Amino acid sequence: MAETNSNDQMEKIVSLCRRRGFIFQSSEIYGGLNGLWDYGPLGVALKRNIKEAWWRDMVTAHNERVQPEGAPKPFQMTGIESSIIMHPRVWKTSGHYDLFSDMMVDCRKSKRRYRHDHIKGAWVEHDGQKAFVTCVTDGDAKEEITRRALQYFKLKAKYADKLVWHGDVTDLTTISETDQVLAPDAKELGTLTEPREFNLMFETHIGAMRSDDSTAFLRPETAQGMFVNFRNVVDSSRMKVPFGIAQQGKSFRNEITPRNFTFRTREFEQMEMEFFCHPSESREWYQFWRDRRFNWYVDLGINKERLILRDHEQAELAHYSVGTADVEYAFPFCEEGEYGELEGIAHRGDFDLRSHMEGKLVREGDELVVEQGEDGKPKYPGSGKDLTYHDEETKERFVPHVIEPAAGADRTVLAFICDAYEEEEITNEKGKTETRVVMHFHPRIAPVKVGVFPLLKNKPELVAKAMEVRALLQPYMTVFYDETGAIGRRYRRQDEVGTPFGVTIDFDTIGENGDATKDTVTLRDRDSMEQRRVKTEDLLGILLKEIM
RNA sequence: GCGGGUGUAGUUCAAUGGUAGAACGGAAGCCUUCCAAGCUUCACACGAGGGUUCGAUUCCCUUCGCCCGCUCCA
Numbered sequence: 078m079a080e081t082n083s084n085d086q087m088e089k090i091v092s093l094c095r096r097r098g099f100i101f102q103s104s105e106i107y108g109g110l111n112g113l114w115d116y117g118p119l120g121v122a123l124k125r126n127i128k129e130a131w132w133r134d135m136v137t138a139h140n141e142r143v144q145p146e147g148a149p150k151p152f153q154m155t156g157i158e159s160s161i162i163m164h165p166r167v168w169k170t171s172g173h174y175d176l177f178s179d180m181m182v183d184c185r186k187s188k189r190r191y192r193h194d195h196i197k198g199a200w201v202e203h204d205g206q207k208a209f210v211t212c213v214t215d216g217d218a219k220e221e222i223t224r225r226a227l228q229y230f231k232l233k234a235k236y237a238d239k240l241v242w243h244g245d246v247t248d249l250t251t252i253s254e255t256d257q258v259l260a261p262d263a264k265e266l267g268t269l270t271e272p273r274e275f276n277l278m279f280e281t282h283i284g285a286m287r288s289d290d291s292t293a294f295l296r297p298e299t300a301q302g303m304f305v306n307f308r309n310v311v312d313s314s315r316m317k318v319p320f321g322i323a324q325q326g327k328s329f330r331n332e333i334t335p336r337n338f339t340f341r342t343r344e345f346e347q348m349e350m351e352f353f354c355h356p357s358e359s360r361e362w363y364q365f366w367r368d369r370r371f372n373w374y375v376d377l378g379i380n381k382e383r384l385i386l387r388d389h390e391q392a393e394l395a396h397y398s399v400g401t402a403d404v405e406y407a408f409p410f411c412e413e414g415e416y417g418e419l420e421g422i423a424h425r426g427d428f429d430l431r432s433h434m435e436g437k438l439v440r441e442g443d444e445l446v447v448e449q450g451e452d453g454k455p456k457y458p459g460s461g462k463d464l465t466y467h468d469e470e471t472k473e474r475f476v477p478h479v480i481e482p483a484a485g486a487d488r489t490v491l492a493f494i495c496d497a498y499e500e501e502e503i504t505n506e507k508g509k510t511e512t513r514v515v516m517h518f519h520p521r522i523a524p525v526k527v528g529v530f531p532l533l534k535n536k537p538e539l540v541a542k543a544m545e546v547r548a549l550l551q552p553y554m555t556v557f558y559d560e561t562g563a564i565g566r567r568y569r570r571q572d573e574v575g576t577p578f579g580v581t582i583d584f585d586t587i588g589e590n591g592d593a594t595k596d597t598v599t600l601r602d603r604d605s606m607e608q609r610r611v612k613t614e615d616l617l618g619i620l621l622k623e624i625m
Numbered sequence: 626g627c628g629g630g631u632g633u634a635g636u637u638c639a640a641u642g643g644u645a646g647a648a649c650g651g652a653a654g655c656c657u658u659c660c661a662a663g664c665u666u667c668a669c670a671c672g673a674g675g676g677u678u679c680g681a682u683u684c685c686c687u688u689c690g691c692c693c694g695c696u697c698c699a
Contacts, residue, residue: 088692096635096650108673108689176699183626183696270626277698298699333626333697341698401699421699483699503660511661532658561652565660572660584658599659606660 086409090498091338093514097574099123099494100339112335112343114487119574122524122555124346124490127377128325130521131348131484132156134373135323147368149361152352153320155310159302161327162293167301168278169457170432177277177297177330182249183270184260193272194250196261198222200243203230208266209258211249218246229259279329279343295329300481302326303351304429307464318466318477319354319362325486337410339487340417346486353466353477356427359399362480363424367402370422370482374404374489378519379496383407385416399424404484406492419492420484427476430464434476493522497575516575517604520624525576526554527620530567532583534560543582546598550580550617554624568601577603578620586613 094100098117102109116124139154168174180193197218198211208229212221226240227233252258256267263269279295282288296302303310303322310322325348335341354362371386389401401423405416428445432438436455439448450456467474497516504510520526527550531543540560550556557576559567568579579601588595598616599608611619 091691092636102690105672105690109691111690173699181626181697300699330698334695423699505660513661530659535656536658563657563660563662565662567661568659569661579660581659589658601659608659 086498087338087495089500090409090495093498093573094120094338094494112332112341114339114342119524120490123493123518123522124486126522126524127490127493128346128348128486130377131373131486132323132325135321135350145369148365149358150319152354153316154323155314155316155320156323157302157306157310158324158326159299159306161296161329162281162283163296163301163305165293166457166460167305167433168294168297170437170459171301171304171429172432172437173278173297174294174457175437180250180272182272184263184268191261194248196249197246198249198252198258199246201226202241202243203232203239206230207243207257209249209252209254211259211261213261222246225259225261229264277331279331297330298328298483299324299326299347299349300351300429300483303349304433304479305460307351307353307430308462311466318468319352319358321350321352323348323350325349337408337417339491340408340410342487345488347483348486348489349481349483351429352480352482354480355468356475356478359424359426359478359480363400363422366480366482367422370420370484371404374406374419374492377493377522378517379406379492383496387416399426406496408492409495417488417492418485419488420482422480422482425479425481427478429479430476431459433459434462434464435459493518513569513572515572515603518575518577520577523575523577523624524555525557525571525574526624527578527580528557528559528567528571528576530558530564530579530581531560532564532581538587539582539584542586546580546582546613546616549613550620553617553621568606572603575603577623579603580616581608585610 091100094117097119099120101115101117103113103115104110136154136156141151141153144151165174168177182191182193182196184191191213195213196211197213198209199219199222201208201210201222203226208226210222210226210229212218212225223237223240224234227237230240232239249258250272255269255271258269259266260269278297281293281295282291283293284291302324306322310316326346327344328347329344332341332343335343352362352366367386371384374384375381383406385405385407387403387405389403401421403418404420404422405418407415408417411417426445428438431445436447436459437457438445440446448456464476465474466477494516497518499515499517501513501515502510503513516523518524529543529547529550531539533539543558543560547556547558557571559570561567564581571579581599581601583599584590585594586596586598594610596613597610598613600611600616600619601608
């Protein structure tokens, strides 16, 4: 419901999160830690509800005998919880090990950063001056280096033949004379720093003794847990393709720049599902999951105007992917027309299962082949285990293709928070305009479902009755009981944390105004602020229907 | 990781080289018959660590956090 894309809006939301106990900075009393956050009493309730809504939609509410709307056919669904620390070879064959640890160099002048192994260059001399001229290009490196050398030596293009070349174009990694390097965007020599390692995976050590052999990693994604357990799940739970394995859990990435509240963090929770299907049906399943996942957010009440389903361009696709779409939300910190990713739905083909069978794969033309080391053997061999699937009916054996909807739980929580936030201008009885801050959470995800209030706290009959109503509801939902201050104040407090319903016990309830209204309470709606009288005995049924 | 800005109660803001005020919010009490009423009382802050100084929240340094830009982003 956010009206403006502004920093201002985001600051108000962050402030409310802190003030009301949704989200705090990690280790705040020690000055805080960048990119790490804690959920407070209301935050944890909200997050658990969102995760539960996802798990229910994916796993528990799924009926394998019923064909969901839009699905090619009925399918099975189950879940796992794998360990955060996995065998180091998992990350080598998956490609994360190579991809997530890079040597980087910074340019002190241009403030740019490059992957060390992406910079190419050559020794060029002119007029007794010699420099290692570099560039980063996918095109003709020599041409680019020539252009940059001419520029550096202040020569016109027609004097290219005056340049004296010493050797061929090589990688910067082969050069040690950093003070003679002309960085790709620099105008002078020696502006690059020494190469430094950037490892996006958190390292730890297994066992009390530290050694190189004992190095392990905190998982940078949960997906590998499903792939390495594919065989186990098929063998133990009679799963038949097509089926999905869902998992929720923490992942860790040493992000260079955590930013934007809980949007990019170093420790984050994922809600991922790996769907295994026959290769010939994979495109249909991809379409199905792509639409199904988008609608999940919409069904939970997110503003459709701020949510988009964006198909990736071909060039944007990861090397293994046949197709990928993102569910993205227009966060307040996004520029006009920009969105932040909540979830990626990827067609991953047979990349993952094949990797864990054969070894780390790389693309060669249109083919995925096992990457060779210098000795001609697989650089990172797979498990060697058979991860193919045998279809009893068709007698066919194949490597299933995978469709992966991978959502960020914390980002989803943040999106729901931002979307729910509204500053509503209302005119009170005295004709004065005031601001009401309301969180319009869908009742299913709201941290507190109902507030129970005795109209006055100094009337023991009202308090006693309110306690009864509280006890009636508490086994079924989160109830917040409040008797302090004026009733309007209590309503507003609950509006600000998104409690969808308020129940007030008044003199009618205890029969002071006749039998007609005895044992009735007022039920207030958060969004409309309207109230209706309902029988106490009907209350539980009414509320359960609304919050399910 | 680089550059710029910034840091005072929970929040939004003051003041000050002699350790800090307010409003809102919070807690307790009185009162109150449905949308932040009133009165009384109470609690709560100079991000952290050094240095200069008789004395630092104030000046200096370092560090941490936050914001903006760059960079990065399976």
